[in-house]
Amino acid sequence: MAEHKFAKEKLGDLVSGLSGYRVFAPTAIGDVVRFAEVTDPAQVTLDYVNSNVPPKELMFPETETLFRYRLGQDEIDAAVPSADDKRVILGIRPCDSQAYSIVERLYSWDFNDPYFLNRLGGTTLVGLACADPCANCFCPSVGGGPASEEYLDAIMYDLGDTYYLKTITDKGDEVAKALSGVLEAAGGGEKKAAEKQAGDALSKIQRSIDTAGIPEKLPSLYDHPFWEQFSDRCLGCGICTYLCPTCHCFDIQDECEAFDARRARMWDTCMFAEYSLHTSGHNPRPTRKERTRNRISHKYSYFPEKFEVIACVGCGRCINYCPVNIDILDILEKSKEAEAKEAKTA
Amino acid sequence: MMDESNPYLPYIVKIEDTWYETPGDRAIKTFKVNFTDEKVWDTWSHRPGQCAMVGRLGVGESMFCISSSPTERGYLRFSVLRMGKVTSALHELEAGDSMTVRGPVGNSFPLEEWEGKNIITVGGGIGQAPLRPVINYIRANRDKYADLKVIYGARTMVDHCFKGEFDEYNQEGTACHLSIDVDEEQWPHFVGFVPNLLMEVAPSPESAIAVTCGPPVMIKFVIQNLEKLGFAPEQIYTTLEERMKCGIGKCGRCNVGHLYVCKDGPVFSYASLKDIPEAFA
Numbered sequence: 001m002a003e004h005k006f007a008k009e010k011l012g013d014l015v016s017g018l019s020g021y022r023v024f025a026p027t028a029i030g031d032v033v034r035f036a037e038v039t040d041p042a043q044v045t046l047d048y049v050n051s052n053v054p055p056k057e058l059m060f061p062e063t064e065t066l067f068r069y070r071l072g073q074d075e076i077d078a079a080v081p082s083a084d085d086k087r088v089i090l091g092i093r094p095c096d097s098q099a100y101s102i103v104e105r106l107y108s109w110d111f112n113d114p115y116f117l118n119r120l121g122g123t124t125l126v127g128l129a130c131a132d133p134c135a136n137c138f139c140p141s142v143g144g145g146p147a148s149e150e151y152l153d154a155i156m157y158d159l160g161d162t163y164y165l166k167t168i169t170d171k172g173d174e175v176a177k178a179l180s181g182v183l184e185a186a187g188g189g190e191k192k193a194a195e196k197q198a199g200d201a202l203s204k205i206q207r208s209i210d211t212a213g214i215p216e217k218l219p220s221l222y223d224h225p226f227w228e229q230f231s232d233r234c235l236g237c238g239i240c241t242y243l244c245p246t247c248h249c250f251d252i253q254d255e256c257e258a259f260d261a262r263r264a265r266m267w268d269t270c271m272f273a274e275y276s277l278h279t280s281g282h283n284p285r286p287t288r289k290e291r292t293r294n295r296i297s298h299k300y301s302y303f304p305e306k307f308e309v310i311a312c313v314g315c316g317r318c319i320n321y322c323p324v325n326i327d328i329l330d331i332l333e334k335s336k337e338a339e340a341k342e343a344k345t346a
Numbered sequence: 347m348m349d350e351s352n353p354y355l356p357y358i359v360k361i362e363d364t365w366y367e368t369p370g371d372r373a374i375k376t377f378k379v380n381f382t383d384e385k386v387w388d389t390w391s392h393r394p395g396q397c398a399m400v401g402r403l404g405v406g407e408s409m410f411c412i413s414s415s416p417t418e419r420g421y422l423r424f425s426v427l428r429m430g431k432v433t434s435a436l437h438e439l440e441a442g443d444s445m446t447v448r449g450p451v452g453n454s455f456p457l458e459e460w461e462g463k464n465i466i467t468v469g470g471g472i473g474q475a476p477l478r479p480v481i482n483y484i485r486a487n488r489d490k491y492a493d494l495k496v497i498y499g500a501r502t503m504v505d506h507c508f509k510g511e512f513d514e515y516n517q518e519g520t521a522c523h524l525s526i527d528v529d530e531e532q533w534p535h536f537v538g539f540v541p542n543l544l545m546e547v548a549p550s551p552e553s554a555i556a557v558t559c560g561p562p563v564m565i566k567f568v569i570q571n572l573e574k575l576g577f578a579p580e581q582i583y584t585t586l587e588e589r590m591k592c593g594i595g596k597c598g599r600c601n602v603g604h605l606y607v608c609k610d611g612p613v614f615s616y617a618s619l620k621d622i623p624e625a626f627a
Contacts, residue, residue, distance in 0.1 A: 111594040249598030279430035284627040302604035338574040
């Protein structure tokens with residue numbers, strides 16, 4: 001661990017200083033902030049609350065080739081990303097890096113997923129602490145925090161005209177070494193300012209949920225009508241899952257253009273009827289009630305039952321972008337009320 | 347075994363032989379296949395109940411049970427009911443054509459635990475496919491098990507899979523109880539649904555294990571009737587099926603509650619499922 005700083009106007013030098021790495025950072029396209037590979041430092045924007053699209057796409061692209069082949073031939077050409085492809089993700093929020101560690105548990109469960117794991121293994125995560133969390137952020141309720149270091153290799157704090165950069169892991173130190181021409185040693189002043197910012201940010205978080213008991217009790221509400229209060233207005237658009245940093249479900253399809261073909265996987269969503277539809281026409285989750293129940297139960301009960309961690313990082317995206325204001329915290333609070341009522345009458 | 351460095355890559359297999367088990371719109375075709383790379387056999391091992399993703403390049407892959415027993419060496423068998431895109435494309439294939447196989451995946455029937463017991467299989471339609479390796483495993487290890495009973499129903503006389511094997515079962519002393527849903531001329535066996543056939547045969551739960559595979563509605567009533575006959579949930583096994591894409595517990599869709607059918611299943615004891623309502627959704 002080492003403490004550094006650099007002047008804000010040196011951000012461009014910092015990006016170009018990372019010459020041994022491919023650099024990914026938040027970029028603005030109109031009002032939308034999304035992570036992209038940066039070739040020109042001017043593309044980078046670190047002045048953002050959180051990206052609209054989570055950086056899960058850097059480990060798990062929206063569509064990716066698993067292997068290629070020629071139709072009519074029996075040779076398969078795997079398209080696995082190299083673990084030696086060194087990448088830096090600059091400016092990732094602590095919640096989104098925590099999401100990587102959650103999905104990693106599933107992607108290394110007995111069968112290693114080389115596509116996701118090779119990318120993650122080759123990547124150094126240089127985070128950006130949140131100074132101004134969004135109105136629906138609730139990361140402290142699910143094991144994170146606006147300046148959580150746990151899942152990062154290094155963390156930056158925006159201190160006005162300078163960035164304070166603290167390395168956390170060996171990978172983080174390696175990146176700092178590559179930037180020795182840009183970074184200066186930080187002193188106690190920066191450290192203090194960063195700590196104050198982290199404390200202030202934490203106090204700005206307005207929403208929370210006490211998750212104690214939820215994973216154990218949610219399955220008992222399987223047939224409870226409270227789900228319909230939420231699923232009745234769900235449009236089934238799937239945005240809550242597409243923009244969720246821990247949602248990891250995918251479809252696999254073969255695609256051909258003339259004789260050139262590939263097997264690809266692409267983001268899928270449990271909020272679509274086709275997701276669980278059997279070929280026979282039977283659907284175990286025929287309506288939005290079952291699908292809403294599965295989405296919430298998976299994050300807050302099924303996943304923790306298997307992988308000992310809630311599959312939600314409190315980023316607030318599913319709340320912010322739901323077109324009909326379905327709010328995961330409301331659902332969880334209502335589930336607790338419903339469960340308490342059931343327990344009383346039982 | 348599965349390519350450990352990349353579990354998404356299938357093996358190429360050649361179809362050595364193929365035939366129809368049943369005719370019609372929902373025909374069932376069996377494929378007997380072998381790896382083009384014979385070295386795969388050095389590391390391949392599967393157990394009764396395990397599955398594989400079977401597919402055709404350019405179309406896709408779906409999950410099927412391996413309907414041959416590991417005691418049948420040198421080939422794998424899959425019995426495929428024509429239903430959707432992948433199964434229709436597989437049905438177009440003939441001997442000499444290539445298919446893809448990715449597996450084995452999933453858990454298996456705990457046949458070692460069942461040694462010394464009476465085994466009853468209760469199948470319906472294509473549900474006999476995962477039961478066939480159980481039956482053949484027991485036939486190949488006959489002295490390790492007590493009585494073996496096969497109970498199997500299909501919609502009509504022509505809809506039973508593996509018809510040619512029933513005589514062999516009977517000759518070996520394995521009682522084979524067959525049924526069809528609606529009466530037909532010249533049908534000498536039971537007429538009615540499989541749960542009713544089960545009550546007609548009325549196997550004793552004494553030192554017994556019942557294994558049932560078939561349509562979900564059949565499984566539901568077979569389990570009810572097994573309980574009426576005195577079978578405890580721990581004595582009842584079944585397999586579940588859900589839509590699957592990856593087969594290795596990543597793509598998400600095959601969960602029933604916290605269990606992934608592709609990885610935690612497809613074999614479950616009723617004891618492990620009875621408190622998971624989604625298992626029978």
